[in-house]
Amino acid sequence: MDTVGQDDILTLGVSILKIIGEGNRHNEDKFIYIFRLINVCMLVWNLVIMLGSVTYAKNGSVYIKIMESAITCSHTLLKYICFIYYKSDIEILLENLKYFWKTSDVAEVNRKAKIAYRYVSIGQRMYFVGGLIVMLIYYTKPWLQDGERFVFETWPISNSTIVETFTLLSQYYFFLVCIPIIVGFDALYLAYTFRVIMQLKLLRYAFEHIAPEDNVKKFYGCVKHHQLLLGVFDRMRKVYFWMLLLHYVITLVTGCTHLYIVLIA
Numbered sequence: 001m002d003t004v005g006q007d008d009i010l011t012l013g014v015s016i017l018k019i020i021g022e023g024n025r026h027n028e029d030k031f032i033y034i035f036r037l038i039n040v041c042m043l044v045w046n047l048v049i050m051l052g053s054v055t056y057a058k059n060g061s062v063y064i065k066i067m068e069s070a071i072t073c074s075h076t077l078l079k080y081i082c083f084i085y086y087k088s089d090i091e092i093l094l095e096n097l098k099y100f101w102k103t104s105d106v107a108e109v110n111r112k113a114k115i116a117y118r119y120v121s122i123g124q125r126m127y128f129v130g131g132l133i134v135m136l137i138y139y140t141k142p143w144l145q146d147g148e149r150f151v152f153e154t155w156p157i158s159n160s161t162i163v164e165t166f167t168l169l170s171q172y173y174f175f176l177v178c179i180p181i182i183v184g185f186d187a188l189y190l191a192y193t194f195r196v197i198m199q200l201k202l203l204r205y206a207f208e209h210i211a212p213e214d215n216v217k218k219f220y221g222c223v224k225h226h227q228l229l230l231g232v233f234d235r236m237r238k239v240y241f242w243m244l245l246l247h248y249v250i251t252l253v254t255g256c257t258h259l260y261i262v263l264i265a
Contacts, residue, residue: 009117010094010195012124013188019180022087036084039177043077046174049154049167056155064257069152071257075250076178079243083185086239093192093235099228100195101202109205113198120194124187131183135175142168151175189240196236199229 020039021032050070054063083090103113138151149164151171206222 008097009120009124009191010097010188012121012128013184013186013191014094016128016180016184016187019184020177022083022180022184039080040077042170042173043073043080043177045170046152047073047077049170050152053154062153064260065153068254068257069154071250071253072178073152073174075246076174076181078246079185080177080181082243083181089235089239090188093232093239096228096232097195099225100199101225103198103202106202106205109198109201112201116194116198120191124190127187128179128183131179135179138175139172185243189243192236196229196232199225203229 021035047070050066050073053066103110141151142148150168151174154167154171203222203225206218206225210219210222
């Protein structure tokens with residue numbers, strides 16, 4: 001991921017992922033595997049506690065809140081596992097950036113790229129700030145709401161003070177991992193997608209402006225760049241297909257649970 005420049009729209013996504021130690025190549029630091037194992041164990045612990053709390057649900061509203069928390073936790077866990085599994089492919093996608101054409105070579109495309117990149121950058125920052133706000137809201141829940149001992153709607157499997165304390169700490173830790181995973185992964189996808197879109201515009205412009213007197217070398221360069229983009233598309237589909245499908249399903253389920261809570265209220 002070192003191929004991303006400091007002024008690139010991909011910088012924010014990579015920087016956020018560095019918070020959880022995923023900004024460098026996966027084979028450079030062996031301690032990252034221990035850190036990943038700790039993160040996965042903490043996420044699984046939270047998920048088990050949430051699912052185990054279903055039996056303590058007093059009414060439908062509490063049950064829905066517990067399941068909503070479990071869905072959020074499973075979303076983070078699955079996205080983290082997918083990121084670890086496909087990290088080498090993501091690194092290859094970022095390596096391909098050095099073969100991308102510069103938008104500054106074509107004034108028309110460069111103007112559109114600057115506008116698009118500006119909105120992407122703004123959207124990324126708003127997404128990140130929104131995630132931090134949500135994290136702070138959840139963090140203050142046990143302090144501001146009477147009778148709430150935990151961040152999520154959960155009941156510990158034991159009345160032990162040690163278990164309850166560990167459960168609360170694991171839920172706080174959950175958000176420290178959740179925000180970089182969700183926001184970093186999505187920000188990286190959004191930025192890379194727009195970079196590819198601009199490459200398509202450049203390629204289209206190059207094909208449309210090939211004159212009869214142009215040599216074969218220029219046409220061959222366009223074909224070669226087209227083949228590069230086809231490889232990028234195949235790798236993006238491999239990396240992001242299941243994650244996007246999971247995101248749509250989770251959004252649908254979460255929306256339905258919110259609608260149910262509103263209707264029964």
